[in-house]
Amino acid sequence: xxxxxxxxxxxxxxxxxxxxxxxxxxxxxxxxxxxxxxxxxxxxxxxxxxxxxxxxxxxxxxxxxxxxxxxxxxxxxxxxxxxxxxxxxxxxxxxxxxxxxxxxxxxxxxxxxxxxxxxxxxxxxxxxxxxxxxxxxxxxxxxxxxxxxxxxxxxxxxxxxxxxxxxxxxxxxxxxxxxxxxxxxxxxxxxxxxxxxxxxxxxxxxxxxxxxxxxxxxxxxxxxxxxxxxxxxxxxxxxxxxxxxxxxxxxxxxxxxxxxxxxxxxxxxxxxxxxxxxxxxxxxxxxxxxxxxxxxxxxxxxxxxxxxxxxxxxxxxxxxxxxxxxxxxxxxxxxxxxxxxxxxxxxxxxxxxxxxxxxxxxxxxxxxxxxxxxxxxxxxxxxxxxxxxxxxx
Numbered sequence: 001x002x003x004x005x006x007x008x009x010x011x012x013x014x015x016x017x018x019x020x021x022x023x024x025x026x027x028x029x030x031x032x033x034x035x036x037x038x039x040x041x042x043x044x045x046x047x048x049x050x051x052x053x054x055x056x057x058x059x060x061x062x063x064x065x066x067x068x069x070x071x072x073x074x075x076x077x078x079x080x081x082x083x084x085x086x087x088x089x090x091x092x093x094x095x096x097x098x099x100x101x102x103x104x105x106x107x108x109x110x111x112x113x114x115x116x117x118x119x120x121x122x123x124x125x126x127x128x129x130x131x132x133x134x135x136x137x138x139x140x141x142x143x144x145x146x147x148x149x150x151x152x153x154x155x156x157x158x159x160x161x162x163x164x165x166x167x168x169x170x171x172x173x174x175x176x177x178x179x180x181x182x183x184x185x186x187x188x189x190x191x192x193x194x195x196x197x198x199x200x201x202x203x204x205x206x207x208x209x210x211x212x213x214x215x216x217x218x219x220x221x222x223x224x225x226x227x228x229x230x231x232x233x234x235x236x237x238x239x240x241x242x243x244x245x246x247x248x249x250x251x252x253x254x255x256x257x258x259x260x261x262x263x264x265x266x267x268x269x270x271x272x273x274x275x276x277x278x279x280x281x282x283x284x285x286x287x288x289x290x291x292x293x294x295x296x297x298x299x300x301x302x303x304x305x306x307x308x309x310x311x312x313x314x315x316x317x318x319x320x321x322x323x324x325x326x327x328x329x330x331x332x333x334x335x336x337x338x339x340x341x342x343x344x345x346x347x348x349x350x351x352x353x354x355x356x357x358x359x360x361x362x363x364x365x366x367x368x369x370x371x372x373x374x375x376x377x378x379x380x381x382x383x384x385x386x387x388x389x390x391x392x393x
Contacts, residue, residue, distance in 0.1 A: 007035045008126075008375055009099035011067075011090070013042030013110030014254060015052045016304075019286045020129060021105045023182035023368030025061065033376040037097045041067030041086065042110045043255040050283020058285075065093045069110065074259035076227055079109050079137075086113030094121055101126050101380060104149060107134075107142035109256075115148040124380040126151040128371070129178060131159030131166075133326035134304070136256075137224040151378055153371055155181075155308075155362045158328055167386035174378075176370040177363025184309045185365025187290045199288065200249075206270070206279040207247070215247040216347070217292050220301035222258025223323045230261030231268075233338045237300065237320060238269040240343035241278065248278040249292060298350045300343065307333055311359040316350035318343060330359035 008028050012018050029036040040063040044052035053063065069086040071078040090113055094102070102118035104111050106129045118125045127149035130142060146152065146163055154160040155178035163173050200211060209215055220237055222230045241248055253262040266280070284292070290309065293299060298316045299306035302324060306317035311330035319335050320343060334350060336342040 005033055005035050006100040006376060007037055007098065008101050008103060009037040009039060009094070009097055010103040011039045011041065011105070011110065011114045012044050012052070012056060013040075013069075013086075013114075014044055014108060015050060015055075015283055016254070017105050017108065017110075018044065018052055018056060019180050019183065019289075019305075021103065021179055022059070022286065023179040024103070024128070024371040025368075027368040027372035028375065029061075031372045031376055034372060036061075037064050037099055039063065039065045039067060039090075039093055039097075041069050041089075042082070043070060046070060046255075048282065049252075049255060050281075052283065055283075055285055064097060067093065069113070070255060074222075074255060074257055076224065076257045079224070079257045083109045083113050086110055087117055090114060090117040091121060094118060094123060099123060101151070101375060103128065104145050105129070107132075107138040107145065109137075109141065111145055112141050115145045119148045119382070122382045124151065124382055125149040126153065126371075126375060128153045128155075129159075130154055131162040132328065133162075135223060135225065135322040135325040139326075147384075150380065150382060150384065151374070153367075153374070155367070156328065167388055169385075169387045172378075174370070174374050176374070177365070177367035178308055179363075179367045179371065180305075180309055181312050181360075181363035182365050182368045183286055184290050184312050187287055188294070188313070199285075200279075204249075204279045204281040207276050209247045209249055209277075209279045211249070211292060211295055213247060214297045214351075215249060215295075216241070216244070216298055216300055217296040218248055218250040218300045219303040219305070220262065220320065221253045221303060221323065222256050222262050223302070223321060224257045226322070227258045228261070230258040231265040233321060234262045234265040235269070236338045236340045237343060238265065238273075240340040240347070241300075242273060242275065243340065243344050244347060245277055246297075248275075249296075250278050250280050251284070252280065252282050298347050300347060308362045311361045312363075312365075314356035314358050316353055316356065318346040318350055328361060330356070330361050332356040332359070 043049040071081040104115040130146040131154045152173045160175040
């Protein structure tokens with residue numbers, strides 16, 4: 001009799017989710033003792049967030065199921081309702097697919113629904129990127145999912161230690177690195193200039209930006225715990241960009257509460273100030289975004305990407321506000337408040353500094369293979385107990 005093949009269900013709910021697990025999906029799909037079950041939902045299905053599902057399918061993956069679970073409005077209430085809607089829909093899908101383990105990726109609201117549904121159904125939960133520190137509701141969701149998970153795949157030793165200090169059995173905690181770094185390492189090894197120049201020109205709206213010349217890459221999301229202040233926060237960033245008047249590639253925000261505040265500020269700025277130096281995009285293929293980070297003069301905003309992938313790439317980064325407060329970071333990051341003068345000064349400082357030395361803070365580019373190998377062989381159990389200093393509570 002051949003070896004039993006474990007069915008691994010991975011839920012993708014956003015563009016950040018996909019980049020955070022893509023390399024592990026490939027490794028799972030290629031592993032002889034594993035079967036990949038892909039479920040796509042939430043903002044990954046929506047056109048205004050770039051139809052991430054199309055990028056997933058273009059990469060050769062096929063969704064076993066799709067979950068419509070976004071309640072429009074981008075308020076704290078609609079985030080809670082979207083989580084509830086996901087919790088209503090996912091059990092039906094899990095009953096249909098009958099996975100042996102469910103992968104819960106990171107710290108977004110759809111991650112919470114995935115972990116709760118699987119845990120209640122006695123399906124082991126494997127969690128990536130736990131044990132990290134940041135701002136916003138993501139901090140709470142991340143640690144809550146850790147307590148629901150049965151196998152942990154933190155990105156670095158510090159995160160792994162925090163998971164153990166939260167009472168998780170050390171034998172369930174496996175420091176593997178961040179799968180996002182795997183994609184970065186691949187691109188760096190094969191780097192041959194900016195790809196998809198035609199795509200960059202065809203997509204987006206606004207000014208033409210030549211990625212072969214110095215440019216800024218800007219990505220600012222809402223801070224859920226500062227709901228109601230998004231428009232004024234993004235306005236400070238936009239006015240800083242106006243002072244710098246440097247070619248800029250800018251992404252629209254994610255689906256979190258406050259997204260519409262950020263988007264309204266961006267639309268108002270575009271219509272009233274008519275900047276001739278910014279091009280706006282809904283989304284990027286993962287490899288295009290990484291290559292843009294690799295080529296830009298500086299990344300500006302509050303995304304985790306220039307902190308995680310940026311450390312490996314050595315990309316000069318200006319991190320704005322509290323969204324990434326406390327997250328482990330390399331020397332490539334300068335932190336500023338929501339103040340245009342601070343932002344301008346920090347960007348100029350980073351442009352003058354140039355590239356930083358690569359820092360493997362979040363991994364060495366081998367996380368996906370490690371995750372697949374561990375999923376194929378680690379014991380799976382749904383019974384949990386707190387473990388503190390050799391004692392079981």
